[in-house]
Amino acid sequence: MKLREYEAKNVIREYGIPVPAGFLIRSENELPAHLDELGDRIVLKAQVDVGGRGKAGGILMADRATAVPTAHSLFKKEIKGLPVQEILAEQRLDIQHEYYLSITVDRSSKQPLILFTEEGGVEIEITARDNPAAIRKAVLLPLMRDIPPFMLRDLLGTAPKEIGAVINKLYRVFCEKDALLAEINPLVMTPCGVFAADAKIIVDDNALGRQGFTVNRDLTEREAEAEKHGFSYVELGGSIGVIGNGAGLTMATLDLIEFYGGKAANFLDVGGGAESERVRHAVRLVASVPTVKVIVVNLLGGITKCDEVAKGIIDADIPQKVIARFAGTNEAEGRKLLSGEGYEMLDTMDLVVKRAVEATS
Amino acid sequence: MIYGDRNTGILVQGATGRQGEFHIGLMNTYARQVGGKGVVAGVTPGKGGQQVHGVQVYNTVKEAMRDHDIGASVIFVPASAAGDAIMEEANAGIETIVCITEHIAVHDTMTAISYARTDGCRVIGPNCPGLLSPGEVKMGIMPAALFSRGNVGVISRSGTLTYEVVDELTRAGIGQSTVLGIGGDPVIGQTFVDVLEEFANDPQTKAVVLIGEVGGNLEEEGAKSTDLPIVSYIAGVSAPPDKRMGHAGAIVEGGEGDARSKIARLRKQGVPVASRVSEIPDMIRDLFRCHC
Numbered sequence: 153m154k155l156r157e158y159e160a161k162n163v164i165r166e167y168g169i170p171v172p173a174g175f176l177i178r179s180e181n182e183l184p185a186h187l188d189e190l191g192d193r194i195v196l197k198a199q200v201d202v203g204g205r206g207k208a209g210g211i212l213m214a215d216r217a218t219a220v221p222t223a224h225s226l227f228k229k230e231i232k233g234l235p236v237q238e239i240l241a242e243q244r245l246d247i248q249h250e251y252y253l254s255i256t257v258d259r260s261s262k263q264p265l266i267l268f269t270e271e272g273g274v275e276i277e278i279t280a281r282d283n284p285a286a287i288r289k290a291v292l293l294p295l296m297r298d299i300p301p302f303m304l305r306d307l308l309g310t311a312p313k314e315i316g317a318v319i320n321k322l323y324r325v326f327c328e329k330d331a332l333l334a335e336i337n338p339l340v341m342t343p344c345g346v347f348a349a350d351a352k353i354i355v356d357d358n359a360l361g362r363q364g365f366t367v368n369r370d371l372t373e374r375e376a377e378a379e380k381h382g383f384s385y386v387e388l389g390g391s392i393g394v395i396g397n398g399a400g401l402t403m404a405t406l407d408l409i410e411f412y413g414g415k416a417a418n419f420l421d422v423g424g425g426a427e428s429e430r431v432r433h434a435v436r437l438v439a440s441v442p443t444v445k446v447i448v449v450n451l452l453g454g455i456t457k458c459d460e461v462a463k464g465i466i467d468a469d470i471p472q473k474v475i476a477r478f479a480g481t482n483e484a485e486g487r488k489l490l491s492g493e494g495y496e497m498l499d500t501m502d503l504v505v506k507r508a509v510e511a512t513s
Numbered sequence: 514m515i516y517g518d519r520n521t522g523i524l525v526q527g528a529t530g531r532q533g534e535f536h537i538g539l540m541n542t543y544a545r546q547v548g549g550k551g552v553v554a555g556v557t558p559g560k561g562g563q564q565v566h567g568v569q570v571y572n573t574v575k576e577a578m579r580d581h582d583i584g585a586s587v588i589f590v591p592a593s594a595a596g597d598a599i600m601e602e603a604n605a606g607i608e609t610i611v612c613i614t615e616h617i618a619v620h621d622t623m624t625a626i627s628y629a630r631t632d633g634c635r636v637i638g639p640n641c642p643g644l645l646s647p648g649e650v651k652m653g654i655m656p657a658a659l660f661s662r663g664n665v666g667v668i669s670r671s672g673t674l675t676y677e678v679v680d681e682l683t684r685a686g687i688g689q690s691t692v693l694g695i696g697g698d699p700v701i702g703q704t705f706v707d708v709l710e711e712f713a714n715d716p717q718t719k720a721v722v723l724i725g726e727v728g729g730n731l732e733e734e735g736a737k738s739t740d741l742p743i744v745s746y747i748a749g750v751s752a753p754p755d756k757r758m759g760h761a762g763a764i765v766e767g768g769e770g771d772a773r774s775k776i777a778r779l780r781k782q783g784v785p786v787a788s789r790v791s792e793i794p795d796m797i798r799d800l801f802r803c804h805c
Contacts, residue, residue: 257699358617362618384758399763400673404746406751407748480656
């Protein structure tokens with residue numbers, strides 16, 4: 153789950169990384185009380201859960217006189233379809249130099265990876281393409297508590313020492329907050345020292361509980377409903393609902409829909425060993441999306457029993473047609489149950505998907 | 514076959530849980546069919562002295578190791594205890610550790626794998642179905658009925674998709690040497706590179722099916738590392754960016770790890786990539802034709 157900017161900044165501030173003076177407001181009326189502390193140069197940043205917020209008009213500059221009307225107009229905006237409910241009002245920094253700092257989980261080495269460049273102010277992807285040598289890397293053993301000084305020296309190059317302290321602190325944040333990503337971009341040098349102008353932290357979904365989060369905000373309403381039942385669920389906007397057991401098989405079913413020129417509405421993985429009750433929930437959830445015209449069920453039963461799945465499909469009692477492919481445990485019983493009207497049973501996933509694409513085109 | 518054979522004694526951690534008990538039964542049914550050792554001991558702290566399907570349960574891995582010859586283990590414990598289970602087994606000296614458990618926090622996995630590596634042991638998974646070498650050994654949860662013995666190795670980040678591929682191969686008369694799921698998490702122990710190295714040293718394996726998916730670039734690294742003939746399939750061509758497609762590791766992030774660029778890179782390396790699972794058997798036949 154991605155923390156919002158103000159939450160990420162609260163976290164790194166607790167670890168001693170300097171952040172600009174700032175206040176979270178939920179209405180422009182809350183702003184005047186903070187104007188004295190914010191000074192004359194102010195930046196207003198919409199706290200919405202989307203990327204590319206700046207380019208979408210979610211970050212506005214203001215001064216003491218214009219702050220309240222600017223905040224008013226920002227609260228009226230939608231950023232990439234999301235209403236602005238919270239704004240972080242911050243002191244604007246007097247930037248002398250920008251750096252980029254991030255810590256991620258490196259899949260190749262299976263270890264934390266620190267990236268740092270003195271050539272900040274450019275999108276990191278562009279630096280990676282045009283000047284890869286400018287991005288310094290360090291790979292940490294997860295068993296290390298601190299970054300060894302030699303690694304810090306290598307990372308820093310000609311950057312001032314106080315940035316080394318920030319890197320050390322951000323590594324602590326990364327480890328202790330179960331982060332998949334901890335990023336400060338830009339990390340800026342000002343006449344008053346170094347500051348994190350922006351901060352991004354993504355917390356591992358599998359660690360939300362122990363990190364004290366009760367809900368995963370990254371999920372839509374239907375995704376959250378799916379999670380309650382232990383399903384993986386993603387919406388895709390087309391007209392064919394897709395249910396499978398196992399993430400890989402379900403993904404392959406989606407790809408096959410695209411291969412045959414159709415468009416999937418969603419992806420639901422019921423997981424292993426699903427009983428009829430769970431399947432009923434799954435089918436109803438997939439069918440509840442208004443664009444779904446037909447539902448494909450692709451089941452490869454190992455520990456999942458085909459007759460249990462068939463019962464669940466029938467119990468769901470949905471208006472859309474269900475086209476299914478069953479293979480594996482209790483296949484014959486499952487096929488027999490699903491022989492009535494409104495259901496179609498085919499032998500392979502290719503046939504099932506082709507049929508569904510025909511039915512929706 | 515790789516990572517063990519019919520003579521490998523297997524330990525199960527989380528033996529008295531629902532999953533552990535169920536799969537000890539299935540693994541030992543398979544072992545009896547092929548004349549293998551199968552699961553010889555179980556571990557659940559606090560449940561030492563019990564038996565599961567006739568298998569003795571111990572409180573600690575070290576106790577089990579004293580009484581039995583154990584070469585591999587399969588972990589079914591809950592996510593919060595799985596990192597610890599991996600480290601306990603590495604510490605006790607088990608060579609091959611298969612971790613089935615899903616939803617382990619990535620930092621726990623990183624720590625456990627890092628520790629296991631210092632002890633020289635190989636971790637398969639987490640969040641994986643384990644491995645099955647037809648006619649030899651089953652370590653994990655793969656449905657044995659679909660498999661047949663032969664010369665094709667299969668490596669995958671997935672579970673049921675692997676069974677689908679195995680089913681297609683078996684129906685087409687193409688048998689398998691070892692089928693192994695490396696796991697659907699972002700951080701896993703044995704990667705494509707490691708498993709391909711094992712396959713390269715395995716006289717039985719003549720070709721490999723490499724089943725990947727969106728997220729990371731381990732597929733390309735693997736294909737680059739080996740001289741073995743490979744056929745690949747990558748799931749997630751239709752996956753939107755920044756959405757986790759069921760597996761924690763199946764996510765296109767920062768424009769990286771999307772299926773189309775993965776497929777393009779693999780093809781550039783000379784690896785044939787199937788557009789559909791059903792194309793794989795014919796592509797394997799083509800490989801054998803070129804290499805014979």
